[in-house]
Amino acid sequence: MPKRSYLSPKISPAARITAAIIEKLEVGTKPWIQPWRGLPVSRPLRSCGTPYRGMNVFWLWMMAQENGYSAPYWMTYRQCASLGGQVRKGEKSSIAIFYKSYTKEVEAADHGEAQEETRRVLKSYAIFNADQCDGLPERYHPTAEVLDIEPEGRAEELDQFFARIGANTREHGSSAYYEPVADRITMPPISLFDGYDQFCATLSHELGHWSGHKSRLNRDLKNRFGSAAYAAEELVAELSSAILGAELGLPVGHLDNHASYIASWLKLLKKDDRAILTAAARAEEASNLLLSLGGYVQQESGELSDAA
Template identity: 40%
Template sequence: MLNRKSRARPGHERASLYTEITDKIIAELEAGRVPWVQPWGTAAIKAPLAMPRNASTQRGYSGLNVLILWGAVIECGFSGQSWLTFRQALGLGGHVRKGERGTTVVYADRFVPQGERQLAAATGEEPGTIPFLKRFTVFNIDQCAGLPDDVAGSIVPPPSDQIEPQAEALIAATGADFRIGGARAYYNTTGDFVQVPPPAAYFEPINWHRTAFHELSHWSGAASRLGRDLTGSMGSKSYAREELVAEMAGAFVCASLGIVPTVRHADYIGSWLELLREDNRAVVRAASAASRAADFLLGFPQRPIASVDEGNEEAA
């Protein structure tokens, strides 16, 4: 909760929180650690690969909170990806253990002031909105005691033999013009198609799926879908911003399917750092857009997978 001073100065609070979050992400990138990629599956990590969720509501966390909570799981050695507020733990019949320190997550939204509502009603125009950002504290279920067994249980990852079939079913379910062939992966904005080299071109077969979801994340941003700015040329800030969105979105989709995320374009880290240093809201916006992209892709109903023939290698 915000204290009285921060309530009196909401703009200052937002700026401070944006800077605090951005500085932490910058420090991670400068140290060679990418916040949306974690060493899941190693002996040092107890928690299974999964998207973090609220153990009371079962709702998944999104945007920047995914990065914050993944980082806390790694740093603190938690065994699960489920979280609760102090009051939620009490409401479920349990409690947070004495002396435990919570993890700060953020909530961003916009509200319509009463004056704007009245003006909109009188003019028929869209009301103006004011953004707000606040922080609150959650605790991993490892930090709680007395919780019911069905709440305290860990998220169960999908069976390994179902991961690739599910990934291929999702690719097919999107209905995207998805072409296999050529020597490089990309999304063609003019022709509205994705092209990815054949699986045999990848050292690890699962890298083909990681690449596919990165490019489909770009595809999700077309004007007819989520409407992101895809006009930037390589080297521009808008290009770096879109690559940051696609990196995170691809990681969120992969984690949701049980695929360990990896960095698809490490050569862009320098441009991401430049972007974050210039705009302390860039990472918050990118993570939010990434969650929308991931939710958009994961929202397609999956049908039984069909074989996909290799397409034309020529780019449009």
């Protein structure tokens, strides 16, 4: 098997992640789609139990799926040792990314005097999945539970969550879409979906767009199909719906997988290796807004600042 280009430590973290996602998209796979259900938590977790944010979510999902890891926990070598565990000999590390801020003295263009400027640089550090470690406490290897597809009361809970968000939504026709001018989401009737979960997953995607309205997160939504800005916004909605799916236990594998969308994302990512990081950061903002409006209680973030 040829060595994957994104495994090289010589390239930057952004380029490494982008190369990996491009490789998946080129064979028609969306790496942020997670088909499994039954685990107690779907987001990747730090050793302390707090969830990763931003691009780390999608990157670690991809690494787990590619390597067959089922544990949601990730940790550094030292963290593993402090928990009484040991990374097995020969195991290869993955990376997590974060932004580190620093100040630099620069000369002002207008008057020539030096002034301090705050900048951020993307950094990475090595981590291992709990499945790569021996001797960890049992809680780091949670067992999957058999869950009903539609457990009793679930539909009512989801109804209440989406109702609290307060988006102007109507059921009409056979297509799902968001209209920025009218600030309205149109959804096909529930009867046209295979299940209520899939209706909610599609609604989550459209709410991703809804979050970008000028009265909320103020993203540019006036873009034509085929433009880079349109592709970027679709990517934000895709990623934000994946995060909502992880938090609410919704399937997202059935969402639009048209070749035209994948082609537009490939064009975007090949032109800018930080585009996926930007989209993930905006998706994190969008999902945080929607989860907050819906009354969903999220765990606090950890010590390091994710690349979000």
